[in-house]
């Protein structure tokens with residue numbers, strides 16, 4: 001698991017439903033550190049393991065997006081979300097869909113429980129931006145993207161831009177940059193057998 005990079009839509013790992021992690025070793029801790037760095041480099045505020053081509057139930061968040069604000073860094077391992085309350089609509093983007101923005105309606109408040117990197121339980125009620133980012137990243141580990149949650153008309157307006165991503169992926173595969181679906185599946189299965 002060296003040299004992680006953020007994979008773009010429509011890479012198939014983005015549609016993979018991640019399994020729970022059973023062990024956290026030094027290598028996985030390094031992966032999570034690297035996920036923060038990739039997120040900061042891309043000017044994001046959240047990143048899920050699927051987005052770095054890993055089939056694991058983990059995501060990282062720093063809603064400030066500021067690498068100097070380490071105390072704002074949050075790691076969610078095997079997260080569970082429940083008790084959704086209210087409704088809020090706001091614009092979202094995604095590091096796997098650079099340049100694409102859309103309005104997404106989500107519960108305004110959620111309860112989340114998870115484990116952090118030290119194995120401690122994380123358990124709290126989130127609202128505002130943090131609730132939105134947690135839900136966006138949680139979707140990722142289920143294989144769901146924010147474009148799946150757009151209204152039909154909003155989604156249709158993005159058709160051409162999304163088609164351009166599909167063509168780019170075809171080209172990247174033709175150059176050998178990304179594996180074919182079968183090899184990607186095999187690779188994910190190896191990682192799952194190690195951590196899940």
Ligand code: NI
Nearest residue numbers: 093094095096
């Ligand atoms: Ni995203």
